[in-house]
Amino acid sequence: MDTASRTLPKIREHPWDWGTKNEYEEVTLREQPYLHGHYRNKYYKTEYDIYDPRYTAVRSSEWDAFRDPKKFWYTPYVYNRKKLSDQVEGIFNRGISLEVYSRTAPEWVGLSAALYIPMRHYEYAGALQLQHVVRYAMGCPIEQAATFTAFDKQGRAQWISLWGIEFPGTKTDTALEAGKRLWMDDESYRLIREYMEQLLITDDWAEVLFALHMAIEPLVSTLLYRDLNQLALSHGDIVLPELNLVSEEQVAWQDQWIQKFFEFIVLDPCMNRWDYLKVLGYENWPGDYRWGHTLTDPRETPEDPRTNAAIVQEWADHWLPKAMAAVLPLQNLFDRANVDFSVSDSVIRTWEQTIKPTMAKLGLTAQR
């Protein structure tokens, strides 16, 4: 027999003792250690362990059970994003060759710059607070999705910047500077900027995911990356709608995993924040001993009497109305440019078609 075609006997079919079904699970599950962190934080939440369930109010009976529907781990993620990045490069190059912006209606050029360029700050702030999620979220499956989402947002902030320099701009960064002035000082952006400032001081990482991705993101991304495409085309702009299609592909994945994440949380009846230790085989964990004294005793940590559903409902009641209110003033920009478009129609459509049904699926209500 040809030795090259011989199959060597394996000692086990699956690499790890915890079952894995695919490559994504092989390189994702149990990546984060759950017990026996060595020290407590020196400056922030000094009584908590390094990976501690108390960094969020919600609980899970198995933090490691979350799955990204797209099964992104590092390699497939960069492969996929490389394709998107090549597309963006092509879109920009074709736009420049065709001199699209010399034939685009000037009112749209001004309006689109005023609408998109300030949003680089919105994307960036989201990426920044997602890094807080990456540090404190429980388990690799969740924080990994947040990592790629943050990276996507940095990417979009750069795409918008590049677009701002090359197209409506003067091939310099003056357009970006003007965009920042709008973001900082224009009444149209005040509420959305303040919303992001509030997000940046939100400690609970799961609440951050709610505020960013369940509340404001659907409204902003649907408006920017979908609802304005027809308007752009009707003004002769073919660059921005194509860029938006690429951005929307990223956003679609983000929406998908976030919705799955909140199903995962809200439908989990778990009321004890230490329950997840059972599945990991640490059901008898006695707490963290240090020289005869216990740093953390799970039995003595007060539990939150609210269900996960009730907690998420409170977040919804707090963030959803703010998010709605934050996006509406963008109407000013259209009015100033004399372009006929209703931000409120877009926002209400997203509310009815996306936010309300998503919340209803979770058994929660959405009040604006």
Added chain:
Amino acid sequence: MNTKQKYKALTRDLMWEPKSVDMRRMFPLVAVEGIHLKDPSRWEDPFRMTFDQYVRIQSEKDHLHHAIRSAYEVNYGHARVVDGRWFEGVKAFAVAVQPAEYAAHRLMAYIGRNIPIEAIRFATFNQAVDELRHAQIEIKHYADMSKYYDGLHAYSKTNENLWFNTVPKSFFDDALTAGPFEALIAISFSFEYVFTNILFLPFSSSAAAVGDEHFAAMGKSVQSDESRHMALGMAALKMLLEEDDRNVPIVQKWIDKWYWRAYRIFSVISTLVDYYPRIRSISWKRAFEMYVEEQVMGGLFRDLKRYGIRPPRNFEDSVKEKEHYSHATMRILEHYKHANYFRGFTLQTDDYEWLGNEYPNTFKRYYEPFFRKMDDNVMAVAPPGLPAVCAVCQIPCEFPDPDHPERPWTQYAEYNDKTHMFCSPGCKQIFLDEPQKYQQWWWPAESYLNGEFGGSLEEMFKYFGFAPEEANEYYTSRDYHRWIRYREELGLDKRFDPKVVS
């Protein structure tokens, strides 16, 4: 706009001074460590890399890497190395370095979130994503190995609970619980800039020497990202030093601490250079001279003098230890090999010869007699009890004083009505600088004695994530016999004399 201007426009001035909340609430950790910043915006990102460039370069690298990995897997590369004991060293890397990469991933996100300097944040976040890459491409390799060999199948449990893993884990846990600037100096400067060359380069060339093409490729692929991280470390250090003179003593203290902290976790790397490969590319001593003494101390610290920065406090100790380090560490590993997921091994004639030649001043005199004890009985050196470990680096306190190699280097300090033990003056000083922190270290032996690991040895091993048969000595192990069987199956046991041709 040129590339530099464009890069700047794409990645700067994205954050703003908040109006509705206090800046200090948004970045609550920026002042806690006493670091002063004047105008950090002038600081330049050393490695201008946009999102687009990142995903293009990295996807190319990954294509190449996974092609090599797949070829290695289908062709059973593991059976083709010159001696299967090499994989015991790879296992050490697998269960200790891989989780460290993952910890660094979370850590870099923490640093980026908490330091309000966009250029740093951009580089740190790229690095956060890189570290996830390293963790995952490494684990992908071990996933294949685990189907053929012992010791890896519950690696994360091992990482959570085993004494050996407290060494690298406590290092990264130390940085994860520090303030963001200290964490930056700890990882980007002390770990990446000073030590990653010695982590990845000698071990990768040993991998190539013994025929492990996959590991050699992985080491190089990972190192290609590390060069970016090293540049970040250097730039971050200079930025802190240039921002304000008051930062200098703080940074010096961190360099002192983290040099020794990083140096100590590399103890095991010294055995992966000197002991595990049957064909060595370089000795630890020579690698240390090249990568640390010449490159870092000779070059870098000479440059840093003008900032008022001197070489790390215990640097001389590490130089003195270079002729003992790998042997003393291997001795520790041999002592406790019955409770470890990677095995020790009886040294072969050629090992004695190489070690004697490379370490003429120390090996034969101080260490060979110890290893000879195992020639007839692999368990001859196993101590009956639990080791006393260093309260900082968590390595058993079994290092000799390099000035008097017949004496232990063990140090003691009283704190909070308790006597604490340390492996070396370097670790003792680190403890004394932050005793509040270090008295929180987790010692597996205490959890074991408290019953957390169950009531029997069997339960304890379950907690460790491997069985007693997966531990101990390599050449008497089932993994050795498996490796021989794999080779027979592939016809690699045939011997040809290259000098005889018909």
